[in-house]
Amino acid sequence: MMSFSPAVSVRDLRVVRGGRAVLHGITCDVPAGSVVGLLGPSGCGKTTLIRSLVGVQIVQSGTVTVLGEPAGSPGLRRRVGYATQTPAVYTDLTVAENLRYFASVLGAPRTDVDRVIEEVGLGASRDQVAGTLSGGQLSRTNLAVALLGEPEVLVLDEPTVGLDPVLRQELWQLFRDLADRGRTLIVSSHVMDEAGRTDRLLLMREGRILADGTPDGLRSGTGASDLEEAFLHLIAEKAGSTP
Numbered sequence: 001m002m003s004f005s006p007a008v009s010v011r012d013l014r015v016v017r018g019g020r021a022v023l024h025g026i027t028c029d030v031p032a033g034s035v036v037g038l039l040g041p042s043g044c045g046k047t048t049l050i051r052s053l054v055g056v057q058i059v060q061s062g063t064v065t066v067l068g069e070p071a072g073s074p075g076l077r078r079r080v081g082y083a084t085q086t087p088a089v090y091t092d093l094t095v096a097e098n099l100r101y102f103a104s105v106l107g108a109p110r111t112d113v114d115r116v117i118e119e120v121g122l123g124a125s126r127d128q129v130a131g132t133l134s135g136g137q138l139s140r141t142n143l144a145v146a147l148l149g150e151p152e153v154l155v156l157d158e159p160t161v162g163l164d165p166v167l168r169q170e171l172w173q174l175f176r177d178l179a180d181r182g183r184t185l186i187v188s189s190h191v192m193d194e195a196g197r198t199d200r201l202l203l204m205r206e207g208r209i210l211a212d213g214t215p216d217g218l219r220s221g222t223g224a225s226d227l228e229e230a231f232l233h234l235i236a237e238k239a240g241s242t243p
């Protein structure tokens with residue numbers, strides 16, 4: 001069951017990168033205990049928003065509050081897990097060695113290593129050197145690092161990119177299981193067929209939130225039969241309303 005207070009709250013967030021405005025006043029909330037999808041085409045600002053949520057992005061103005069504290073606060077370090085788009089693991093260490101190393105850096109208990117390996121289904125590959133893993137196994141290892149310390153909020157940047165449909169389905173099932181156990185997940189993707197697996201969707205385009213709602217709400221609100229069509233409908237609607 002989702003609780004009432006948002007796990008993440010963003011107000012009028014503006015970000016400039018390379019001298020160019022890339023987020024133009026984003027406002028949104030992420031309910032606790034839910035899976036929220038951040039969907040939108042390449043370059044629309046998903047990673048920039050995610051970087052702002054985890055507190056590594058210099059922002060021009062606006063506020064980002066995570067679990068009641070400003071994003072990036074030291075108190076959030078172990079309460080927020082972040083998986084970057086490119087797996088950030090040591091290719092010359094095994095899966096278990098990577099996790100033991102990151103557990104010690106994060107101050108997570110050593111017993112966490114076995115737990116996260118089981119959670120992402122990597123038991124059979126735990127002693128395999130990361131450089132020899134398949135793309136899907138590497139993504140899972142990256143996700144396992146983000147799960148160390150049992151963070152309440154997980155921020156995952158395109159965790160399913162490049163994976164086959166079976167692996168993508170398995171990972172989305174894992175995200176659902178984690179939310180059912182009370183975690184809050186923010187998952188970015190540019191693949192529209194993944195949008196239907198979320199509790200709530202933030203559709204982004206060109207540095208703005210185009211729509212914020214449930215998949216069903218977005219479908220019925222636009223009269224579209226699928227979410228890709230709903231997205232296109234919203235773009236056309238916005239273009240029509242531009243003076």
Ligand SMILES: Nc1ncnc2c1ncn2[C@@H]1O[C@H](COP(=O)(O)OP(=O)(O)OP(=O)(O)O)[C@@H](O)[C@H]1O
Nearest residue numbers: 017018022040041042043044045046047048049190
């Ligand atoms: N380091 C940077 N310096 C200047 N501009 C940048 C930098 N990083 C990203 N940008 C620009 O900011 C905009 C948003 O990029 P961002 O990476 O947030 O998009 P995205 O939606 O995550 O894209 P993708 O799905 O391709 O990862 C893009 O126009 C991009 O070119």
